[in-house]
Amino acid sequence: MYERYFNLAENPFTIAPNPRYFYLSEQHREALAHLQYGLNENGGFILLTGEVGTGKTTAWRCLVENLPTDVDLAIVLNPRVNEIELLETICDELGIAYEQGSGIKSLTDKLNRHLLETCTRRRRTVVIVEEAQNLSTEVLEQLRLLTNLETNESKLLQIILIGQPELLEKIAAPRLRQLRQRIIARFHLKPFDAKSVRAYINHRLSVAGASPRLFSDASVRKLAKYSKGIPRVINLICDRALLGCFSEERATVDVPMIHRAAREVFGTYQFTADRKLIAKTTASQHAQKGKGSYVRPAAMLATAAAIVAVAVNLAPSYMPILFNDNSLPGNMVKHAVSLIEIDSDKTNLATEPVEQLSDTDDADVVNVAESDTIETEPDVISSPQDIETDALPWQNRLAVASRKQDPYRTLFDLWGIELPEVLEQSPCEYALQHQLDCWHRRGKINTIKRVNRPALLKMISTEGQLFYAVLKSIDKFSRLQLAAADKTIEIGEDKLGDVWTGEYTLLWKRPENYRDTIYPGDTNQAVGWLSEQLASLPDYGPPVEESLSYGYNLESRIRLLQKRCGIFVDGLVGKETLIKINTLVGAPPKLQQNEGCSGVS
DSSP: OOTTTTTOSSOTTOOSOOGGGOOOOHHHHHHHHHHHHHHHSSSEEEEEEESTTSSHHHHHHHHHHTOOTTEEEEEEOOOOOOHHHHHHHHHHHHTOOOOTTOOHHHHHHHHHHHHHHHHHTTOEEEEEETTGGGSOHHHHHHHHHHTTOBOSSOBSOEEEEEEOTHHHHHHTSGGGHHHHTTEEEEEEEOOOOHHHHHHHHHHHHHHTTOOGGGBOHHHHHHHHHHHTTOHHHHHHHHHHHHHHHHHTTOSSBOHHHHHHHHHHHHOHHHHHHHHHHHHHHHHHHHHHHHHHTTTHHHHHHHHHHHHHHHHHHHHHHHHHHHTTTOOSOGGGGGGHHHHHHHHTTOOSOOOHHHHHOOHHHHHHHHHHHHHHHHHHOTTSOOSTTSSOGGGSOHHHHHHHHHTSSOHHHHHHHHTTOOOOSSOSSOHHHHHHTTTEEEEEEEOOHHHHHHHTOOEEEEEEOTTSOEEEEEEEEEOTTOEEEEEETTEEEEEEGGGSTTTEEEEEEEEEEOOTTOOSOBOTTOBSHHHHHHHHHHHTSTTSOSOOSSTTBOOHHHHHHHHHHHHHTTOOOSSOBOHHHHHHHHHHTTOSOOSOSOOOOTTOO
16 A cells, blocks of 8 residues: 555565565574575484564575475475375375375375485475474374485485474473484574664565665664564564555654554554563663672672683693694794684684784794694604605695695685785784685585685594695586695595585685675665676676665675575675675686586676
């Protein structure tokens, strides 16, 4: 009714689970990552739970839109079924013929034959069950039995259970302990915080083609309180508020409109009860803050002092262990902090410990570490000159070479940047001085291929030693070129799996004024850069008129690029999307000549 008044392409706040309107908050991104991780594993159960209206259905529909083409999907929307009806539903979804009145054994046998046939064609089968909290214990047990269908190498079926928190209570029953042991990934969606509520509203308005300023800041804060951060409730209140705005011929939604809209959504009784609960909770929180304000600083200082004292006492004994892998030469201890940062998957740069290490400290730490290594592991290679490296396995040859210099040096060389012999800061901080940034990730080789950048890989030798080597290039035959110091080795991609830990770091060029993920509705200089880069690529059109605003037209072009390049399609411009755009416009260095994007030259 109000779409034409606000120049909307469609209603932005419908409660239908349209994946195009899916707002990928940090926790929704994490939920999808868990689902995708589970799908990449071999069989078992994947759980996605959350309160009513938190976006579970939209999340799995978004996952379905991005499923690989080799996946067959069966969706069970009605959980109020018995064991036979469940099997019949799965057979119907997969197109498996069966006779009416078939029993559990007959249906299971037909399903097993179908799964074996699809497995020989290198296809996978996934079953998604909605409202799984309503499944009976008997049906859950039947689902568990289906995960027994397997070959010698792999499971034939993967099951995703979507449900409310009651599902967690149900599977906690002793009778379902075997099912619990087969859960390979799980995530619980929580409501939005106030900041995410604003971003969520902006996203939906942007997709529908409206200005994100339709709602005042004060009205959004009030909306966050009334909705308690539940996306479905946010949609209902926003829809009523826009209708009220239209009827009064107003340009923006204010607090009184949100108040009236919430009353309509909840009804007078529930609305009054909710307001009393909010007021009571807020008052209680303020009282707690006031009560503890005189005690907390002293308690915090005492705790901090105790922690510092313990750390000082334990530091000398644990420093040798910290560097005991002996994978770094003595003059590289100052850089060890940045490498440990990769080990722990942290992105913050720990610079203070580096500044506190003097040259004398470096020598002491390394000498103790080497002494411990010789005593406890006499067979460990202690220096590159000790043995004839050509007789070693390829990973050990790289491990020996990696001790000759900082492994980051090879990576920086590929970017045409010389890393100083003595570096008083971490390599990632040094990169920032050259308009570059580090991207630390754990993943698979396909992710590195997608962004098409050389990467520093964390690896392990046959001696159990950690070391770092740079993946410099991949040729058309999937042969990898790995380098450490003066040693370069070529291997087949299949040989990397047993040596690489999955952790890697790569360098990328940040757009000017880039701070964080670019969301629909954002207006800044980074959006202008994004529009210009896309305009330089074939098939992505000229810059939009409002080049500093990330609106619907620009988002649709980003989604097209993400789809063509195998990046998760969400319309959000994160680091992976930015790195890919950088490589597409021709910025060196590249990992392989073929970009791997259909329709992109």
